[in-house]
Amino acid sequence: MTPSRFRPFLWLLARRLALTLLTLLGLATIVFVMVKLMPGDEAQIVAGPEASEAQVQAVRERLGLDSPIYVQYLRFVGRLVQGDLGTSISTFQPVLADLQKVLPSTAELVLLAMLINLAVAIPVATIAAARRGGAFDSGSRMTAVILAGMPAFWLALILQYLAGSVWKLFPISGHNSFGMTFPERTGMTSLDALLSGNFGAFSDAMWHLWLPAVSLAVLYSTQIFRALRTTLLGTLQSEFITMARAKGVKPRRVLLRHALPNALSPTIMLAGTQVGSMIGASIMVEIIFARRGIGSYLANAVLLKDTYSVLGAVIFIGTVVCITSLIVDLLQLLLDPRIQATQLQGASR
16 A cells, blocks of 8 residues: 555544544543532542541542632643542542553453353344344344343343342352452452362353453343354345355255354354443442452542543543444455445545
């Protein structure tokens, strides 16, 4: 590709990056204002309910809370540009350090949820498309509609009650059973247990992780199912599929070797956009199952009116959403000539 032809790609990438930065700045501004409008005095929370007015004032001055709101905001933005998310008023640790501690647990949950998402949705959608109009197709579509309207936290409560309390198949909270000890290396309980060679602890960690992951995966599985089924039905009506059938290719081979690979590309793109959304949705799931993670960290920060912890967690989640969206957009641009022609034509103007 010549430099002149490569220039529209760079211009498009620069516009997307600029839009991402503006989005994150707007997100930080909105959350900063909302946290400041919440009832409660941050200095009083840090000092404690029994602190005197002089002690509260000393804390307020030490944390810079005695400055006007716009000064606090400008200080925050200045630190944010330098990669500093501020210091938590509840843990007295840098927010970035706190997030690094809880991130692996959330990543572990989201990763397993995504695997369940794809492992369930892709086969079901493939069978439903192959048996269009049949009992399996109708039943799977009806189930998808029902599950799509069920919030993750509600499903988590149902699974926790039925599978945990009534049937006692899975634990209802925590990361591992009492007495399970192993060195912590990555922060992911299952991976740390596996790296230590303790397969009993690994099995126990996965046992604790299963219900939260299923609760998080169900909603997104319905999205993948509907998108893939629709794409597959359109692909099965394509000319190259008709030609393959005319040549006597077996129906199963037509479906799995010809139609499915062509239909999977937009589905994988959709799964990429779901990653950031899953991190946001993990908030209630982690609270319900008493798991350490970004979600529970954010919820605790809101309760304590820990401004910089709330901002740090929200900005992190927003950054993941923006970056995954940017990556998906660029992949679509590279893989789909139709999108490439449209986007580059607009970028070159």
